[in-house]
C-alpha cells in the first residue's frame with residue numbers, strides 16, 4: 001500500500017520549519033493577498049521563494065494557497081502572482097475559483113493544481129469535472145462520509161486529499177456571514193473570528209445590560225459549539241478508502257500545536273499497514289492530541305451526522321496541561337541553549353518534544369545565561385542554558401508542565 005502524504009500547516013516561516021522538523025512530508029502556505037488565511041502571517045513573494053527552497057532542500061513539498069474567490073479587481077494581481085510562482089516552482093497551488101483555475105492552466109500549465117476544499121467537492125461527478133479540467137489533486141469537502149469518499153476514489157484517478165485534524169466550521173466550510181456580520185471579518189476572505197463559538201445570551205430591547213440565558217435543552221445551548229476534528233483512529237481506514245494525503249488544519253495556530261500534532265500524525269502515518277502496532281500506540285497519540293483539542297474531538301461527518309458527537313454539548317473548554325516554554329537553538333555538552341517564550345524558574349518541570357514522541361521530562365535544577373551567570377528564573381525573550389542530559393537537538397520545542 002502506498003504511504004499517504006502528511007501535509008501540515010505553515011502559517012509563517014517558523015511554523016513551516018517546525019512542521020518540517022517534526023516530520024511533515026509537505027506543507028501548505030500562502031501569499032496573504034490570495035490566501036484564505038490572510039491573518040495567518042503568511043508569506044510575501046520573497047519569503048515564498050525562500051520557503052520553497054528551504055523545504056525542497058529537505059525533501060519536503062510546498063503547496064501554495066491561492067484559494068480566494070476573486071473579483072475582477074483581483075485579477076491583475078493574480079496574473080502577476082502566477083508569473084512569480086512560475087519562477088518559484090512550488091509543487092502545487094490550491095485553488096477554489098474556476099476563473100483562477102483557468103488562469104493558472106493558461107499561464108502556468110507546468111504548476112500542478114489542487115482544488116481547494118472551498119470548492120466543495122461532494123460528489124463523484126464534481127470530482128470527475130475537476131479531473132477533466134486538469135486538476136492534479138482534489139481536497140475533498142469535510143462534509144463527506146467514508147462511503148462517499150470511497151465512491152469518489154473509485155470514480156477518479158487523480159490524487160485525493162482530506163482533512164484529518166483541526167477546527168471544523170459549523171457552516172459549510174467557511175461559507176458563513178456570522179463573523180462578517182458580528183466582527184467585520186469575512187470568513188470568505190480567511191478572516192473568521194470563530195464567532196459561532198462565542199458565548200451568546202438574549203437581551204430584551206428595553207432592558208439593556210440584562211442578559212437572559214439561552215437554553216437549547218437542559219444541557220445548555222451548544223448548537224454552534226463544534227468540537228475539533230480528529231481522525232487519528234481512522235487513518236488506515238481512510239488510506240484504504242483511497243486518500244493520498246492527510247491534511248492538518250491550523251495555519252493560525254502556534255508552533256506548539258504544529259509540533260505536537262505533526263509528530264503524532266507522523267508516527268501514525270508511518271505505522272499504517274501495521275495494525276497491531278498502530279492500535280498499541282493509539283492511546284499515546286490521543287493523550288498528546290488531547291493537549292490541543294480544548295473543545296473536545298469529533299470524527300465530524302465521516303460516519304454520519306450525530307449532533308451530540310459533533311458539538312461540545314457541555315460547553316466545557318479543557319484547560320491546557322502544558323504550554324510552550326521555548327525553542328532549542330542548539331546544544332552545548334550537557335546543556336541546551338533555549339530561546340524562552342515564557343518565564344521559567346528553577347524547579348519547573350520541562351518536557352522536550354523530541355520528534356518521534358519519546359519525550360524527556362526534566363526538572364530545572366540550574367538556569368544559566370550564556371555569560372555563565374546563574375539565575376533563579378528567566379523571562380520570555382531571553383536565551384538561557386538549561387541542563388538537558390540527553391535528547392534534545394536544534395529546533396526541538398520545550399514545554400512547561402502546568403501544575404494542576
Ligand code: SF4
Pocket residue numbers: 168169170171173174175176177178179187192193194195196197
Ligand atoms: S463563524 Fe464559525 S461557522 Fe462561520 S465561518 Fe467562522 S468557524 Fe465557520
